[in-house]
Structure formats: structure tokens, C-alpha cells
Amino acid sequence: MKIRDMISKGEPTVSFEIFPPKSSYSLETVFDTLGELKDLHPDFISVTYGAGGTAQSNTVEIASRIKKDFGIESIAHLTGCTSTKEGMKRTLASIKDSGIENILALRGDIPQEKLADKNWNPEYRYASELIDDIKAAGDFSIGAACYPEGHVDSINKVDDLKNLKRKMDHGADFMITQLFYDNDLFYQFKEKLDLVGIEQPVIAGILPVLNIKQVKRIQEISGCNLPPKFLRILERYEHDPASLQEAGIAYAVDQIIDLLSSGVDGVHIYTMNKPDATRRIMENISCVRKAVCRKEPQR
Template identity: 30%
Template sequence: MTLSISQLQEARRALDAPLFADMPGDMAVSFEFFPPKTDRMDAGLWEAIRTLEPLAPEFVSVTYGAGGSTRERTHATVARISRETAMPAAAHLTCVEASKAEVDQVANEYWAAGVRHIVALRGDPPVPGSPYQAHPGGYQNAADLVAGLRRLHPFEVSVAAYPESHPDSRTQDADIENLKRKIDAGANRAITQFFFSPEAYFRFRDRAAAAGITAEIVPGILPVSNVAQTRKFAGMCGAAIPGWMDRLFEGLDDRPTARSLVAATIAAELCRRLYAGGVRNFHFYTLNRAELAYAICHMLGVRPRAVEQVAAA
């Protein structure tokens, strides 16, 4: 990665001054949620949404279960966010176990509900660990899905990127080539899977640029408060968990408040180092819990705006 003079100055300041001293908040943030399974989870989700709404995110996204297992709940959540908040809502959409007609129907329903942003994904196999198999009458992969969405409506489309390579990719070069196919098919941006090393992101960004990818690559940030759960997620997406993270969380199993403090500190420091390298957009995987993402944004200088101001923006 080649740093500009201003980035070198910022990097120097990040090392010389307290990491979060006078952060200007000159960045855009977005948040990911998953659709609730119960009334209690629904209440928790909406508490999280209302907590984060005053931060004026660029958008919020809602995940989609394997094989369309959360189709109705995802649609209902996205539609309600669009209807009841000032935040643009993005819906995840996958290719798994669905024909093109079925996927197109879901996309058309989103368009009719006023949703204009889709996160287009290949999706994971319904049975964890089994090889991915495209539906014989469906979209073959995420690039194919992006092209199909572009034929339907002028959606804004985000796709996934994997700084440490997707587990199904043969090589890092093959992984970059797959990302380029998705961008060339019409995607507006890529959002990365989570990672814990700023160098992993910067190396990936440089490889993407060398391959001719000019679309923005937004880092996905996962505040970790449960290492075992994170390890499970990491195994599915090819992310590496450093040994020092295990050691930091040792002895905190029965201390949730301490775990949260450690988690916020780790994620905020990662964001601070990405910021020093020129990153100005961050996407947070909230797991439907707002306080960690809110604390990280606060340390980065992102402050609430009155909801009525957000709505008028």
C-alpha cells in the first residue's frame, strides 16, 4: 500500500497521540442486523435499531437465511425499517436453493416495497460443510445474481469480499477474479467479511486495485464478545482469529461487561488503524446488539444527529 503525505501524517498522529483524541467523525457507517425469530428477539432488534438510528448510517442491511429460510422475516424487517425509520434499508438476497423466477419474485417484492438496495450473495450451503451446488434453474453465483438484479430494476447493489479469501476459492488470485466479475456485472461496492488485522484489508485492497477493481471496498467490522461464536463464523468465511485475541478474553466468561469493554477496544483500535490508512466507510456486524457498535462509533467521533435532522437530510 502506498500512502499519501496526508495519510502518513495521519498515521504519525495515530501513533503519537491518544488513538481516539479529537477524532473528527468524518466517516460513513452502516450496520447489519438479522431478522428476529421470536417476539422477544424482535423487541431487542428494534431497541438496537432505535439506538443506532441517530448516528445517521448510510444504510442498514438485514440478512437472509440459507435457502430462503428467513425470507418472510427478512422482508418484513426490511419493509418496516423503510417504513418507520429514516435509514435506507438494504436486503440480503442469495442464490441458494431457489430458481431465477423465485429470486426475481423476491427482488420485485422488495422494489414494490420501496427497497432500492440489495446485498447480493451466493449464499452458504443449507448443510454446513457440504459443497455448494447451484440450483439447476437458478442463478449460478453472485455475479450472475448481480446481472439478474440489474436486468430487473436499477437497484443499488453491494456484494461480499473476502480479505483472507473465501474458503471455496482455490487461490487469492481466483478470489480477486471472482470479486471483479461481481463488480463488472454491475455491483456498486463490496463489503468485506470481518477480519482482525488492518494489513489483511490493505493487502486485499491493493490486490483488488492491481486487478482493475475501482469500486469501493468497505471493511466489515465484527465486535467480538464471544470468541467461540466468532471462531465458528470465521471457519465459514475464511477469517483468521489471532492467538492474542483468545488470550485477551481468557477469564472473562462470567464477566459480560468486561468482555464488552475488551471487544469495543479491539474493534475501535482496528477501525482507528484503518482510518489512518485512508478508510472512511465502515460496516458493522451488530448481531442485533447496538451498544458495542455505538461505543466504537463514538470513539471514532461519530455523534448522534436528531432523528428529524436525519429524516430531512
């Protein structure tokens, strides 16, 4: 089923993200994780797109097996900046042959060695160019990434919104946000989308913090804002890993409940391939999820 059709039903989706292993030898560990996530009944599961040919082929295989073996809809990530047009054509043919109907189109992070190469001329400079080729390859439901606090590479937030508008105008059906820890910034972002005429649904990306090293890495990559409440948790439990994990899960639950109560189009949980933490989150939001999806009686 296409994700655009799921969202059109008017009920918030709850989905997961997993990532493929660096080596095909550990591929079965991913399927073990999927086995533990299956009974949580996510609306779909996304599979990230690693660098290098092996990881890329794993992405397609995992996304295909999620749908065929586990009975859950899947979405495959595709990144353009290190891909060739010819290679992408083959990948899209493989995705289509595998029965995958959904793709998240990304520019991708540019490798440092490419940034240093003045002669580097990527065939995909923008995600919008990749979206054009995906649309030409078949009837896929296409998602795009968005950044409530602005992409780290953007000149400013206005430029970032213009780039997002370009992606949506080129044919993306919905957006999935980068992780954030301040819901107010997400709601402000939604208001800005209205102002620039972006009407497609926005799925909120939530990453539960499970250890202090993870937080430092998140800040390094995304530069996301850490609100006072979140900082208090880090300061109080920095040297108590078990308590930090407990508090991190609780914080994610609070975020999700607030988002669902505010009418969000969907929530996308970055699982980090940690099924236990994801299970605890899903258990804690189950009643709220049922309540917001409950149909109002007809009058």
C-alpha cells in the first residue's frame, strides 16, 4: 500500500526506521529485530540507505522482505549525491521488481573526500532531481526529508524552505522530519509550511535518547535544539546509563503523546535497531493512539 493512501485516511500513522548492517554477514540480526517489532503493528517501516554497493543492495532486500515476509508496508531510502543516473536506474528497477511501492528521496550527506574535490560533479545535486527520476521510473509514493530547525547545510531557513518547496513541487507526496526534541519548534515549522504553500502531510521523526554518546553525536550531525527540560535529564543522569535510558524513553513518549493530541499526520520512530525501547514506547502510547484514531459517531 502506498503511504500517501495511508495518510489520506485521516488517522495518524505510527512507523519505524531501521538501518541495514555494514556487512551482509550480520543481515540476519536485522531480521531478528524485525521479528521483535512485527507484533507492534507499525503502519510502515523505513530502511535507510548506506554508502557502498553492498549496503545499498541490502536496503532493497530488507525493504522487500519487510513487506513479503513480515506483512508490513515498507519504504526504501534512496540517496542521490553519490549515485550515478545509470546506477539509480538499475536500483529503481530492482525496487519496482521487488514490489516496493514507497521511496524516501534524499540528497544524502556528501562525503568529506568529495567536498574536498574541486572537480567533483555529482549527477544528483538536489533531492528534487532524484524525485524526477523516481517519478519517471514508476508509480511510487515518494517521501522527502524536512528539517524543522533548518538543514545544517542551508544558507538560512528561508533558503531551506525554498528547497523543500522545490521537492514538493517536483512530486513528493509527504515529508518525514529530521529528529527534534522541542515540539514547539515543530509546530512553528508547520506554520511556516502553510505560509509558503506546502500542503503535503508531515510525519514527525522522533529519536529516543538511550545514552549520552548518542546525544553528542546527534548534536554534532544535526545541531538540533535541546530544550531546558531535556538538558535537565542529561545533567541529572549523565553518569547513570540505566536511568538515562528510562528518562529518554519517557521523554519520547511525552513528545509523541503531545504530537498525537495536536493532530500530527504521523510519528516516525527512529528505532536504532533497538526493539526493546521501541516496544516500551509503543506500550505507553497505545491508549492515546487508539483514542485519536477512534471515529466520531455519526449524528
